[in-house]
Structure formats: structure tokens, C-alpha cells
Amino acid sequence: xxxTGTVKRLLPVQNVSATFRKxxxxxxxDEQYPQTVAIEFTQDKVDLLDRVREGxxxxxxxxxxGREWTSPQGEVRYFVTLQGWRVQAGQAGAAxxxxxxxxxxxxxAPVPPAPAAGFAPVPDDDLPF
Numbered sequence: 207x208x209x210t211g212t213v214k215r216l217l218p219v220q221n222v223s224a225t226f227r228k229x230x231x232x233x234x235x236d237e238q239y240p241q242t243v244a245i246e247f248t249q250d251k252v253d254l255l256d257r258v259r260e261g262x263x264x265x266x267x268x269x270x271x272g273r274e275w276t277s278p279q280g281e282v283r284y285f286v287t288l289q290g291w292r293v294q295a296g297q298a299g300a301a302x303x304x305x306x307x308x309x310x311x312x313x314x315a316p317v318p319p320a321p322a323a324g325f326a327p328v329p330d331d332d333l334p335f
Contacts, residue, residue, distance in 0.1 A: 209243060209288070210265045210296065211235040219252055229255055231290065233266065245290040254293050263296025 215232040222228060229252045235241045245266055247255055258264060271287045 207268050207270065208265055209233055209235060209245065209268055211240070211243075211263070212296075213258055213260050213262050213264055214242060216255060216258060216260055227252055231255055231258065231264075231266065231293075233264065236263075243288060245288045247290045251291055254290070258293055265294045265296060266290050267292035267294075 211233040213231065214234050215230075217230040217232070219227055219229045226249070228246055228248045231245045231247065233243055233245060235243065245268055268288045268290050271289050273285050273287075275283050275285060277283065
């Protein structure tokens, strides 16, 4: 899956243990109803965020991870994490050239073929069908 949007925050690296580190990227999505989502990068994927800046448009490839946890009191809770594994610089304005190209190709109407030898073109009439 992918999430596309603008980087709202880039949190510092957290060294959870001597062998585990993580870093979160907060993105405001580009949708009709924008969402603010935190995406977690772990281990060697943390380094992918070194070239990301707040305010930048990005596309982040993610995996959805879920887990069950039982509290000491026996209460069962469920957690979901969006785990990032790739970050690409956003395509700011990329949709506009595609739309412009489509409009240009639609504006140029196809040229009808020339009538075959021996056939006269059919005159336009005003019949509604």
C-alpha cells in the first residue's frame, strides 16, 4: 500500500534497545478528507528518513501490522501500526501534465477517412437519430 501526502513532522530516532531503533514520520494525506497518519520506520529503514524534510510532498510505501496484547489485569487490546519501507519524493504537479496531455489528445479530433473511390460522401441531415 501507499500513502501520499505532505510531511507534517519528522520525529527523532528512538533507540529502544541496543539492537532496535525506530523513527516516526507524520504525514497529512492528499485526499478529499485529509488524514494525519504516523508511519513507523524501524532498523535500517530509519536511514531512509535522513533525506526527508517537513513540508515536502512524499509517497510512502507501507505495510499494515497488527498485534494483540494482554495487560497484567487480563484485558486484551489490539494495536495497528503502519510500517514504512520506502519513501519517494512527491510528484508535485505530476497530475497536471497528465491532465493537460489528456485534454490535448481529446481536443485533437480524429480525421475521418477519405471516401473510397466511387462513393460520394453522405450529406449531413437533421434527423434526430
